[in-house]
Amino acid sequence: MNSLEVKNLKVWDNLTGEVIIPNSSFHVKKGSCLAIVGESGSGKSLTCRAVMRLTKANIRQSGDILFDGVNLSELPEKEMRKRRGKQLCMILQNGMRAFDPSCVVGVHLKETLAGHFGWSRDEITAKMAKAMESVMLQDPIAVMNKYPHQLSGGMLQRVMIALAIVLEPDLVIADEPTTALDTISQYEIVEQLAQLRKRMGCSMIFISHDLGIVRKISDEVLVMKEGEVVERGSTAAIFSEARHEYTRYLVSSKLSLNHHFRNLMGGVSRAED
Ligand SMILES: Nc1ncnc2c1ncn2[C@@H]1O[C@H](COP(=O)(O)OP(=O)(O)OP(=O)(O)O)[C@@H](O)[C@H]1O
Secondary structure, X not given: OEEEEEEEEEEEEOOOOOEEEEEEEEEEEOOOEEEXXXXXXXXXXXXXHHXXXXXXXXXXXXXXXXXXXXXXXXXXXXXXXXXXXXXXXXEOOOHHHHOOOOOOXXXXXXXXXXXXXXXXXXXXXXXXXXXXXXXXXXXXXXXXXXXXXXXXXXXXXXHXXXXXXXXOOOEEEEEOXXXXXXXXXXXXXXXXXXXXXXXXXXXXXXXXXXXXXXXXXXXXEEEEEOOEEEEEEEHHHHHHXXXXXXXXXXXXXXXXXXXXXXXXXXXXXXXXX
């Protein structure tokens, strides 16, 4: 059974008329993790923003986005807003962009949770504190009283994951959640995302340039090139018997990079291999 089914998604720039995603179709099975890979500019983020209906004003989209039997494309914005966060949750690459820089992160958390559930301040603080502790954020109250710029990228990612734990969405979209982090934080955030899935049984779309992480976290992989889906398969099949030349190129580039890295490090392989 599918959690999300995207049919004939077309995305274009209304100002220039440029078609960025001509016709994309894919699905995410309930409880599974679909990774979207492809070079920079291939349309990974735009695909996910189109699913959330959060594209910039100049961008237009058509096609069907079926989520739990409802076509999101046909929903009025008010209905869509109710689903964002509560049912479909996005964890962004840059935590700084996800939070309002002019207020402490607790304000954002309270607004989001009060808006969806109508909980009191105390209830929200208690639930968030518990979730923050579960993702290894020490002293949650102090964290909630900090401005985004006072927290590291890894801490902001954890706050977003903790928020997702409280929201309990059916689908989490993680758009390059580890790109801005150092290697140790990357590893920890991937672990937390894996835990999140395990705990909540949610489905996940995971966008990443890092095929090592993709191999670890995803069940299936979708390969995009210039706005088109060129290949899709189980993670094992994509890494061992990719059919499309471009996928083989992506996988072999990773292997040769690892080889180069091993040589540089005198035979020590990368932690995420
Ligand atoms: N608001 C916009 N207006 C016009 N073009 C856009 C807009 N947003 C994205 N694009 C274009 O759409 C294409 C796909 O962008 P997208 O951000 O989805 O790529 P990506 O695969 O996620 O890349 P990266 O890995 O670098 O994040 C790019 O050519 C980009 O310039």
